[in-house]
Amino acid sequence: MTKPAIQAVVDQVLAANKGKRVVSFEYEGKTYWLKQTEQLTGAMRLLKSQPGQSLQLEIATLQSLAQKGAPVPELVAFGDNYLVVADVGSPVNHWLDKRSDSDMQAQILKDSAIGLAKLHQKGLAHGRPALRDICWKEGEVSFIDFEANQKDTDIEKQQVRDLLVYIHSLYRYIGPHPELVEPAICAYREAGGESLWQASRVRIRRWQWLNYLIAPLKTIGGKDLRPVYWLLKHFASA
Known part of the structure; x- marks a missing residue:
């Protein structure tokens, strides 16, 4: 052949x-x-x-x-x-570092959120959808480095974890700027992710007490700790 x-x-x-x-x-x-x-x-x-x-x-x-x-x-x-x-383009976090205009960056963030919602609607999970594992090219979103096992018995639990990791990653790379992060989260919810967002809200409710401990570190903590404060605050204020 x-x-x-x-x-x-x-x-x-x-x-x-x-x-x-x-x-x-x-x-x-x-x-x-x-x-x-x-x-x-x-x-x-x-x-x-x-x-x-x-x-x-x-x-x-x-x-x-x-x-x-x-x-x-x-x-x-x-x-x-x-x-x-x-090739499926650059990871979303690289687009945030590039000299692209703010409107384009906002659209890329929304596209990444919509892409995650569509992935979840297919009954799939990623496992670690940080912005470095989501690629964007000419309006198309692709995911790399899947870690989820895709078992039907616990797929919703994995999808909830996906959303929490995604929001954490938004704040990790963007910083304490809800005005940039919240539109992306809204795009996820409006693209069919509302039920999973609500499930995430319920799941993380029991961890809200942590914010009393980490609030003093929200600006001086490590790059993985600081976003936890804003992740919890997002669901607490919703």
Whole structure:
């Protein structure tokens, strides 16, 4: 059987980049990313095991999620030690760092929230939808690095966790600016996420007492602690 034209390019990239974890290349005007099995050295061989198995699991996950209609990068080629996906743009947190205008950044944030709501409406969960794991390109949102197990028995619990992680990430990268964060959360709710937002509100109610302890740290705490204050405040004031 004749190989697809892109496979010949992939073979060339593999030969020229042996051992490199991730490299990008161009083909017919489009960008693709080649990811190879992680090459472990020294103590990392003890800390991480079976990198080849991890890569194959990632391939299987991309295939399964694509079949379910999830917005994931297109898997265009793969083998025993590599996979190739189409480029899906920069992570949302990178767009916040770029010199794009504030209106565009606000739209990207809303798009990311709507994308998460649509993912949840498909009965799926991400596991850790921080802004660095949500990519945006020309109005299209894609998710990378899924961690959820997608079990039907606990999918709502995972989706609630998704939303809490997402809101925490908004405040982590944007800072204490509800005027920027709240429109994104509203976009999630209006795109079909209202019931999960309400479930998140109920779940986090028992943790509101924490704000009395961390309020003094809301401006001086660590980058992961500060957003907790604003996450709790969002649901407390809603």
